[in-house]
Amino acid sequence: MPSYLALTYTADVDWTEPAQAAELAEYREFMAAAGAVVQGGKALYPTATATTVRVKGGKGGDVLTTDGPYAETKEALTGYYLLECADLDEAVAVAAKLPAAWNGAVEVRPIIEFG
Amino acid sequence: MTGAGDAVARLVRDEGARVLATLIRVTGSVDVAEDATQDAVVRALQTWPADGVPDNPRGWLLVTAKHRAIDILRREARRAGKEAEGVIDTGIGTGIADAEPDPDDLLRLVFTCCHPALAVETQVALALRTLGGLSTAEVARALLVPEATMAKRLTRAKQKIARARIPYRVPADEELPARLAGVAATVYLIFNEGYAAGSGDALVRLALTAEALRLARLLADLMPDEPTVLGLLSLLLLHDSRRDARLDAAGQPVLLADQNRSRWHAASIKEGVELVGRALRRTPSEPNSYVVQAAIAACHALAPSYAETNWAAVVSWYDVLLAVEDTPVTRLNRAVAVSERDGPGAGLLLVDAIEGLAAYPWWHATRAELLRRLDRVPEARDAYEQALTLEMNTATADHTRRRLSELD
Numbered sequence: 001m002p003s004y005l006a007l008t009y010t011a012d013v014d015w016t017e018p019a020q021a022a023e024l025a026e027y028r029e030f031m032a033a034a035g036a037v038v039q040g041g042k043a044l045y046p047t048a049t050a051t052t053v054r055v056k057g058g059k060g061g062d063v064l065t066t067d068g069p070y071a072e073t074k075e076a077l078t079g080y081y082l083l084e085c086a087d088l089d090e091a092v093a094v095a096a097k098l099p100a101a102w103n104g105a106v107e108v109r110p111i112i113e114f115g
Numbered sequence: 116m117t118g119a120g121d122a123v124a125r126l127v128r129d130e131g132a133r134v135l136a137t138l139i140r141v142t143g144s145v146d147v148a149e150d151a152t153q154d155a156v157v158r159a160l161q162t163w164p165a166d167g168v169p170d171n172p173r174g175w176l177l178v179t180a181k182h183r184a185i186d187i188l189r190r191e192a193r194r195a196g197k198e199a200e201g202v203i204d205t206g207i208g209t210g211i212a213d214a215e216p217d218p219d220d221l222l223r224l225v226f227t228c229c230h231p232a233l234a235v236e237t238q239v240a241l242a243l244r245t246l247g248g249l250s251t252a253e254v255a256r257a258l259l260v261p262e263a264t265m266a267k268r269l270t271r272a273k274q275k276i277a278r279a280r281i282p283y284r285v286p287a288d289e290e291l292p293a294r295l296a297g298v299a300a301t302v303y304l305i306f307n308e309g310y311a312a313g314s315g316d317a318l319v320r321l322a323l324t325a326e327a328l329r330l331a332r333l334l335a336d337l338m339p340d341e342p343t344v345l346g347l348l349s350l351l352l353l354h355d356s357r358r359d360a361r362l363d364a365a366g367q368p369v370l371l372a373d374q375n376r377s378r379w380h381a382a383s384i385k386e387g388v389e390l391v392g393r394a395l396r397r398t399p400s401e402p403n404s405y406v407v408q409a410a411i412a413a414c415h416a417l418a419p420s421y422a423e424t425n426w427a428a429v430v431s432w433y434d435v436l437l438a439v440e441d442t443p444v445t446r447l448n449r450a451v452a453v454s455e456r457d458g459p460g461a462g463l464l465l466v467d468a469i470e471g472l473a474a475y476p477w478w479h480a481t482r483a484e485l486l487r488r489l490d491r492v493p494e495a496r497d498a499y500e501q502a503l504t505l506e507m508n509t510a511t512a513d514h515t516r517r518r519l520s521e522l523d
Contacts, residue, residue: 048271049278051232067234067275087282088232110279 003039005080015043015112042111050109051088053095055102063096070107083108123163126172128248131156134176135245136220139227140283141211142184145273147191149245151184152176156248173216181211221246222285222337229298230281237272238301239308244269246333247326257323258308292343299347299405302330306351324355335390342398346405349390353412356383368510372421384416407436426456443471447478459488476505480515487522496522 013020024043031038047069056062081098085091088108095106131152138148155176169175188211228241236258243254255265275281286294309323331348338344360378363369391413394406411432418424433449446469454462463485472478483498499519503512 045278049275051279065231067232067237087280089282092232108279 006041007077012046012048014046016045043114044109045112047109050107051092053092053101053106053108055096058102059099061102063092063101065092069109070105072105075104120164123168124160126168127156127159127163127176130173130176131248132224132246133173133216133221134180136224137177137214137216138180138184140217140220140223141181141214142188143283145245145276147184147187148180150187151180154183155180177216181214185211219285221333223283225298225334225337226286226294227276227281227283229294229301230276231294231297232279232281233272233275235301235304237268238297239305240265240268241272242301242330243305243326246330249326257326295338295341295343298334299343302327302334302347303351303405305330306354310354324351324358327351328355340397342394342403342406345390345394345397346403346407346409349387349394349409350405350412352383352387352390353409353416356380356387356416362510366510368514371415376420379416387416388413402435402439404436404439407432407439411436424455426452430456443469444475444477447472447475447481451481454485454488459485463489474505476502476507476511476515479505480518483515483518487518492522 013023015024027043031041050067050069052066052068052070054064054066056064079100083091083094085094088110091108095101095108098106100106134155135148135152138151139145142148142151158179159172159176163169163172224245225242228245229238233241240254240258243249243257244251247254249257251266251269252262254269255262258265260268306324306327309325309327328348328351331344331351334341334344335348356379357371357374359380360374360376361369387409391406391409394403395410398406411429414425414429414432429452430449433445433452436445437449447466450462450465450469453465463482466478466482466485469478479498479502483495483502486492486495486498496519499515499522502515503519507515
């Protein structure tokens with residue numbers, strides 16, 4: 001069966017805030033209704049927690065990190081990886097090995113683990 | 116405040132940063148550690164001036180802050196509805212109460228505040244707040260940002276550290292040079308914020324240079340063998356040695372050539388020159404940018420007058436600096452030194468050959484000065500006018516306008 005990635009675009013909200021509880025409940029309703037086709041899904045922390053990783057001068061070059069999300073529109077979203085790492089340094093080091101890091105950019109965002 | 120009160124305040128501030136650094140590691144939360152340390156600091160400031168400073172001030176602050184941290188974490192756990200699980204309460208208590216300070220804690224804090232995943236202006240704010248022990252209001256004033264904006268910036272920074280899991284550790288040997296360069300750049304930026312005359316409250320800006328020097332000293336204490344750190348401290352001391360001579364009575368900048376060298380601070384120069392010597396012995400084969408810049412500053416600091424400067428040595432050091440980092444601005448500074456060694460014509464040839472500085476006011480101003488010395492007045496006038504179309508701080512713009520009017 002074909003697979004699809006559904007990317008959600010909304011205001012840059014903090015899903016851990018009580019103010020978002022009602023909307024989160026709606027997402028849970030969605031999961032209950034569409035659970036049969038959903039392979040997985042995660043909520044992200046706001047863009048303020050993002051780090052954008054680039055490698056200068058091609059594979060193996062200097063790793064440059066910037067605070068914040070990938071903000072340009074020249075490149076298109078062309079793939080994603082779910083990483084499990086000890087900390088941000090490890091996640092950045094892994095991201096810097098992706099060809100996208102020297103052909104474009106890799107935005108690294110922490111995922112919310114709801115307790 | 117009395118002299119004794121000042122001494123207590125200084126001690127509390129220095130030790131407070133170390134206690135904060137330990138508590139962040141132990142509690143895993145910058146916020147909790149900050150609240151707890153703040154509480155301990157306030158208690159120390161209330162009781163020490165009257166009761167006397169305890170034998171082990173750091174130990175006193177740490178114990179007080181640990182108790183407070185346990186209180187905060189227990190309250191948070193209760194709020195999260197976990198009061199039934201007594202196990203958690205005891206766990207929180209023993210883990211933190213038994214935690215010992217580690218000599219590397221302060222370095223961990225340094226590298227976390229100056230982590231490359233944080234924006235540079237955020238690194239500056241965090242370093243001043245946590246390592247410098249300034250209040251949010253003081254940091255905001257020093258950086259000319261509204262207090263609410265600064266509070267938000269600091270909150271976001273702490274959230275990013277917690278949520279993105281920026282690690283709290285000293286980088287491994289292979290990462291250290293790059294990370295240390297980032298730390299030095301942040302401290303240098305703090306110094307330059309303070310050094311840039313003419314913008315904002317002069318006194319507050321002066322405090323920033325003092326803060327940067329304090330941070331550089333702290334780094335030199337923590338990493339006494341790192342050339343970057345020795346070079347940074349030396350460079351800051353040598354720049355700072357000119358603090359009383361670099362502005363005139365009206366607050367206008369005075370060119371290096373015109374400064375009254377008897378007002379330079381001999382003690383800062385002595386310390387800076389000794390440090391650059393130590394740093395150079397540690398970098399025999401691989402020059403380090405900060406060390407070389409400090410060597411250039413030392414050439415100026417040791418010259419009895421501008422005319423008696425050893426320009427040949429200054430030019431040679433710029434050649435070394437270009438080998439480490441070849442930037443248009445470094446080329447411009449080298450060209451100025453060449454003009455002093457070989458004459459304005461030789462300097463101008465080099466200045467005109469530099470590409471990429473058309474938007475840099477100092478490139479135009481330097482051309483103007485050299486053209487003026489060559490008696491090419493109309494071209495000098497054009498160059499001053501070009502400089503004035505670009506963004507400069509008020510004092511520097513005033514100076515350029517004055518030089519322009521002197522051509523008439």
